[in-house]
Amino acid sequence: MNIAHKALWALALILAACSVQAHIASNGFLNIEVDNAHLSGSMELAIRDAELAVGLDHDGNGKVTWGELKSSQLALQSYVLGHLGLAGNGAPCTLAFGSVKVNERVDGSYLWLPFSADCRDKLDTLRIDYRLLDAEDPSHRGLLALTANGAAQTAVLGGSAEPRQFKLKDPLVWSAFTEYLYAGIWHILSGIDHLLFLLSLLLPAVLVRQRNRWEAVPVAAPAFVNIVKVVTAFTLAHSITLSLAAFDVIRLPSRLTESIIAASIIIAALNNVFPRVTEGRWRIAFAFGLLHGFGFASVLAEMGLPKGARLISLVAFNLGVETGQMAVVLAVMPLAYLVRSTVFYRRAVMPWGSSAIACLALLWLVQRAML
Amino acid sequence: MSKRIGRSRASRGRLLGCIAALVNLACVCAHADPYVPRSDDVVLAELPPGTRSADMSARQLSRARVDVAIPLAQFYIHQSRLSGDLRFLGYAQAVLAPWVAKEPAVPEALVLQASLQQSRHEFAASLATLHRSLATRPNDPQALLIRATVLRVLGRYAEAAMACEEFSSLVEPRLGMLCTQSLRALSGEADSAYSTLSQMSSQGWLNSEKSWLYSELGELAVRLGRDEEAQRWFELDLKLVPGDFYVRAAYADLLLKQHNPLEALALLQGQESIEPLLLRIAIAQKQLNDPQLAQSSARLRAAFAAEEQRGETVHRREQARFLLEVENQPQQSLAAALENWELQHEPDDVLILLDAARACGRPEAAAPALRFARANHQRDVRGVQ
Numbered sequence: 001m002n003i004a005h006k007a008l009w010a011l012a013l014i015l016a017a018c019s020v021q022a023h024i025a026s027n028g029f030l031n032i033e034v035d036n037a038h039l040s041g042s043m044e045l046a047i048r049d050a051e052l053a054v055g056l057d058h059d060g061n062g063k064v065t066w067g068e069l070k071s072s073q074l075a076l077q078s079y080v081l082g083h084l085g086l087a088g089n090g091a092p093c094t095l096a097f098g099s100v101k102v103n104e105r106v107d108g109s110y111l112w113l114p115f116s117a118d119c120r121d122k123l124d125t126l127r128i129d130y131r132l133l134d135a136e137d138p139s140h141r142g143l144l145a146l147t148a149n150g151a152a153q154t155a156v157l158g159g160s161a162e163p164r165q166f167k168l169k170d171p172l173v174w175s176a177f178t179e180y181l182y183a184g185i186w187h188i189l190s191g192i193d194h195l196l197f198l199l200s201l202l203l204p205a206v207l208v209r210q211r212n213r214w215e216a217v218p219v220a221a222p223a224f225v226n227i228v229k230v231v232t233a234f235t236l237a238h239s240i241t242l243s244l245a246a247f248d249v250i251r252l253p254s255r256l257t258e259s260i261i262a263a264s265i266i267i268a269a270l271n272n273v274f275p276r277v278t279e280g281r282w283r284i285a286f287a288f289g290l291l292h293g294f295g296f297a298s299v300l301a302e303m304g305l306p307k308g309a310r311l312i313s314l315v316a317f318n319l320g321v322e323t324g325q326m327a328v329v330l331a332v333m334p335l336a337y338l339v340r341s342t343v344f345y346r347r348a349v350m351p352w353g354s355s356a357i358a359c360l361a362l363l364w365l366v367q368r369a370m371l
Numbered sequence: 372m373s374k375r376i377g378r379s380r381a382s383r384g385r386l387l388g389c390i391a392a393l394v395n396l397a398c399v400c401a402h403a404d405p406y407v408p409r410s411d412d413v414v415l416a417e418l419p420p421g422t423r424s425a426d427m428s429a430r431q432l433s434r435a436r437v438d439v440a441i442p443l444a445q446f447y448i449h450q451s452r453l454s455g456d457l458r459f460l461g462y463a464q465a466v467l468a469p470w471v472a473k474e475p476a477v478p479e480a481l482v483l484q485a486s487l488q489q490s491r492h493e494f495a496a497s498l499a500t501l502h503r504s505l506a507t508r509p510n511d512p513q514a515l516l517i518r519a520t521v522l523r524v525l526g527r528y529a530e531a532a533m534a535c536e537e538f539s540s541l542v543e544p545r546l547g548m549l550c551t552q553s554l555r556a557l558s559g560e561a562d563s564a565y566s567t568l569s570q571m572s573s574q575g576w577l578n579s580e581k582s583w584l585y586s587e588l589g590e591l592a593v594r595l596g597r598d599e600e601a602q603r604w605f606e607l608d609l610k611l612v613p614g615d616f617y618v619r620a621a622y623a624d625l626l627l628k629q630h631n632p633l634e635a636l637a638l639l640q641g642q643e644s645i646e647p648l649l650l651r652i653a654i655a656q657k658q659l660n661d662p663q664l665a666q667s668s669a670r671l672r673a674a675f676a677a678e679e680q681r682g683e684t685v686h687r688r689e690q691a692r693f694l695l696e697v698e699n700q701p702q703q704s705l706a707a708a709l710e711n712w713e714l715q716h717e718p719d720d721v722l723i724l725l726d727a728a729r730a731c732g733r734p735e736a737a738a739p740a741l742r743f744a745r746a747n748h749q750r751d752v753r754g755v756q
Contacts, residue, residue, distance in 0.1 A: 025457040025685075027677050042405075047416035048458065055424030062418045067411030101405035102415060106670040107644060109415040112405035136427070138468065139461030143680050156681050254702060255732025298731075302702045368732050 026140040028132050029110070030084075030157065034123050034148035034168055039093060040116040043080055045132065047109050052136040054079050066102070069111060073100050080113060085129035085163065088119035123148070127165045130157035151309070176309040177316045184320020187299050188328075193261055193364065194292055195328055196357050200268035201230045201281050202333060203350060206340040209278040214350055216341035223340075226281070227333055231325065233282035237289025238296060239318055245297030246305060246314050257294040259369040264288035265361035272354035296321060419454065421446060421462070433466045437477055440466050444483045451490060455616050455645045457685070460487045471500075478508045485517050492685050492714060494521050512541040519550055526716025526743060528558050545576065553587045556594075557718070559748025565591050569600075582612045589618065593625055594718060596752035601625055616645050623651040628753065632658040643667070646674055650689045653697050668697055687711035691723045701730035712740055718751050725754045 026049055032041035047064050050056055054075045056064045077097045086093045098114035126146070133140035142157035148168035155164060188194055205226035207214040217223045244250045268284060271277055277284060296317070305313050339345045408415070433440035444463045451459035464487060470480035481504035488497035501518045505511065515538040522531035532554055539547025548571065556564035568588055573581045589604035605622035608615055619638065626635040632655035639655070642648040649671055656664040675690045688711045694704035705727040712724050721740040728737035744755040 025678075025681070025683065026461055027681070048418060048422055051416070051418060051424055052422065052427065053424075057418060057423055060423070060425070062423070063414045064416045064418065065411060066408040066413045066415060069415060070411070101407055103405045106646065106649070106674045111415075136465065137458065137461035138464050139457070141681050143677055154680060253732070255730075258732050298702050301700070302706050304703070367735065 026133065026137050028130075028140065028142045028158075030128075030130070030142050030144045032086075032126070032144070032146050034126065034146070036122045037088070037119050038116070039086070039088070039119060039123070039126075040114075042112055042114045043084065043132075044103055044105075044110045044112050046105075046107065047111060049133055049137070049140065050076060050111055053133060069100060069102075073097075076100065076111070076113065080115075080132070083131040083134070085127070085131075086117065087127040087129075088123040089121060089125055090127075091120045093117040093119040123168055125165055125167055127163055128157060129163035131160075132158065134158065134160055176306050176313045180303075180313040180316035181320040181323070183299070183303060184296075184317040184322075185324040186320075187296065188321045188324030191295075191299075193265060193361070194295070195325075196361065197261070197265045197268055197288065197292065198231070198234060198285075198325065198329075199332065200265060200272060200354060200357055201234075201285050202227060202329065203336065203354065204272055204275075204278075204281070205230065205333070206337045207346065207350070209275055214346045216346070220337065223333075223337055227329065229280075229282040230285045231329060233286040234289040234292070235322055235325070237286045238293035238321070241290045241293030242296045242300070242318060243314060245294055246300055246310075252294050254294075254298045255368065257291055257298070259365060260288075260291045261295050262361050262365035262368055264291060266358045266365065269354040269358035269361065273351050273358070419450065419456070421450060422458075430462075430466060434469055437470055437480070440470055441477075441479050441483070444480070448483060448487055448490070451487075453614055455647070457491070460490055463487050475507065476503065478504050478511065478514075482511065482514045482517065485514065489517055489521050491683070494525055494715070497521050510537075510541055512538055515541070516550065519554070523554060523557070524715050524717055526747075528554060528747060532558075545571065546580065549580075549583055549587065553591075556587075556591050557747060557749060561591060561595055561750055565595060565597075578611050582608050582615060582618075585611070586615070586618045586621070590621055590718075593621065594751045594753070598625060598629065616642065616648055620647050620651060623648070623655075627651065627654055627658070630658065632656075643670075646671070646686060647689050650693055650697075653693070657697050664697070668693075671697070684710070684714055687714060688720060688723055691727060695723070695727050695730060701727060705731050705733070705736055709736065716740075716743060718744075718749065721749070722751065722754045 026046065028046075028049070029044035030041065031044075032039060045053075047056065047069070050069075050072075051064060054072060056068050056072050058068050058071070080097075081095060084095075086095065095115045095117050098116070101112045101114075103110045103112045126148075128144065130142040130144075132142060138159065140158055144153075144155045144157050146153050146155070146166055153166065155166070157164060204214065206217055206223045208217050208222070209215075241250070245252075264284075268288070271281070271284070300314070300317055336345070429439065429443055433443050444466045447459040447463035447466065451457060451463070463483065467480050467484050467487075470477045471484050481500050485497045485500040485504065488494075488500060498518065498521055501514050501521075504514050505518070508514070515534050519531045519534035519538055522528075522534060532551070535547070535550040535554055538550055548567070552564045552568050556568075565588070568584065568591070571584065573584055576584070585604045585608035589601045589608065592598070592601035592604060602622070602625065605618055605625070608618045609622070612618075619642065623635045623638055626632070626638065635651060635655040636659075639648050639652050643652060649667055653664060653667040653671060655661075656667055671693055675686065675693065678684075678686060678690075687707055691704045691707035691711055694700045694707060698704075705724075708720075708724040708727040712720055721744050724740040725734075725737045728734050741755065744751070749755055
């Protein structure tokens with residue numbers, strides 16, 4: 001709705017006044033559940049749409065009553081038979097109808113027509129040819145909710161489109177898994193704040209603090225242990241809070257979490273310049289990792305978790321985050337190990353790199369907390 | 372309006388609200404699932420004009436005769452505009468289809484097609500259709516006005532001004548003034564445009580023209596912070612055109628902004644079936660902790676879900692507000708507001724993006740809208756100073 005609507009209203013398109021109806025396009029709701037070779041479901045059509053298709057208002061008084069709808073059941077059934085084609089594994093399924101009921105939706109009453117069908121054999125594919133209201137209202141669409149093998153999928157049918165073929169072998173779970181895996185990877189690689197926090201904790205992992213100076217670790221083993229401890233602690237912590245938030249157990253205002261995430265980077269980075277915690281940095285990783293988990297959760301909340309694949313999507317997102325994180329650790333840490341004993345690393349990268357990270361994070365903190 | 376009248380109206384609203392709540396509660400319990408009505412006489416639907424199966428014969432006729440098709444399509448588009456019912460746009464589309472597909476197309480059919488595309492927020496398609504129509508009939512005021520308004524919604528003010536200018540040279544001066552002044556109001560000259568428009572005498576105007584004037588003035592007054600005047604313009608308009616749901620929504624927003632949910636509910640009484648108005652009802656119910664909120668929210672959620680599934684964007688702005696002000700989901704609201712900003716650039720679009728970004732603690736996310744508003748020197752007391 002916008003002002004253009006008003007301006008156009010002023011044009012000479014004036015005719016009789018009219019009653020008020022809903023602000024919504026025409027939808028039919030098709031629910032189908034598949035269980036082996038058996039298929040059951042319902043077709044919901046707005047009374048107004050059914051009137052256009054088959055004519056329900058027998059006495060012509062402009063009102064459709066329950067009595068009129070009931071007496072039109074046969075006409076309705078044959079209309080649906082003629083305009084909704086279902087075929088399992090290539091062979092048509094013959095529909096049998098139950099008795100009509102009424103359902104209420106935002107834009108008024110709908111007729112609700114249950115049906116069932118036994119197809120020839122166990123369904124691997126279902127082909128749907130939806131042609132309801134094609135002639136009467138080209139903007140009509142069929143909103144499909146299809147459940148098979150415990151997985152749900154949705155689709156928009158109609159609009160003179162070609163018949164659609166649906167695969168019934170857990171398509172949703174797999175596609176949700178890859179989608180959320182990529183989302184996790186993308187988020188960690190583009191959300192530079194989480195990486196900076198982790199790097200601030202990892203930079204000193206190839207060093208050891210001795211006599212108030214950073215010295216290179218003599219062999220790889222302690223550096224490796226350091227890295228594993230920090231990364232594991234961070235992962236564990238943010239997985240916990242991400243799961244809690246994703247399942248709505250705990251929720252924090254995003255302004256607060258985003259601000260604390262910025263603060264955590266400052267603390268981790270400053271700890272490299274003015275070391276306080278030199279042993280057991282994994283504790284910092286764990287404590288603030290909890291907060292970073294809430295940060296991930298807000299991304300997930302933006303995407304929403306698909307019904308029927310909530311857990312798998314959450315796991316996939318988390319795996320994506322770990323994958324992205326490991327990619328960065330594997331790219332940066334061997335390099336850090338190689339140059340660990342140079343003056344450049346110990347006197348430039350450590351203090352000045354960390355300070356730069358702290359400054360950037362301070363800027364974020366101000367932005368997120370104050371504005 | 373005096374305070375006393377305001378209060379009595381509010382308390383009446385509360386009483387009616389309570390009764391409606393009880394009735395509705397009973398209905399919800401009984402009808403959460405498909406049900407069998409109590410008796411054969413229960414009326415399930417009242418058919419608006421032009422939607423009976425008997426009316427399909429006129430549609431049949433319209434396939435062969437353009438002199439039937441054009442008025443019939445006009446009728447449907449007008450019905451949709453009066454009622455906010457998008458179904459009518461589908462009927463109009465069906466009637467226009469053969470005449471738009473024809474080569475060369477019938478210009479009147481193209482203009483009507485552009486108008487229905489605009490109503491569906493298919494702005495690019497609408498401009499393309501207008502381009503086709505204006506190529507054969509460059510001096511068509513109706514096509515020029517639709518073009519001006521579409522460009523205005525898109526925030527392309529310079530092009531909109533050109534269309535307005537051409538429009539002005541073809542119609543009564545008052546209509547030209549309305550087009551150009553309301554555009555000036557969005558381009559840094561809000562105060563002067565407001566005083567020009569409010570000094571226009573609407574004597575002898577058509578009701579529809581008056582309604583256009585009042586709603587422009589009302590909206591402008593809201594942005595300028597002249598709340599009392601805005602209220603006056605909105606009431607003038609609603610007295611003239613009670614079915615003007617666009618102004619009713621704007622008026623309700625003003626009342627909600629003033630934390631006056633009871634009066635907003637009274638204003639929206641009985642308008643639940645219109646999605647944008649149901650949104651305002653839900654916001655008011657939320658402010659009042661009204662138990663009916665659950666039902667309103669459920670209906671809105673279902674409606675937005677259906678729209679999203681269809682890939683339509685007509686109510687993206689309403690959806691963003693719903694997520695922010697009713698559902699307390701600022702992140703999702705921001706996503707919807709950003710998507711909405713990609714589609715259209717009206718002052719309310721700036722506002723919802725600002726609100727959502729602030730609620731997320733990510734004010735920088737609203738930067739594009741803020742840049743746009745500042746570049747056009749727009750002022751809006753509700754958000755952009």
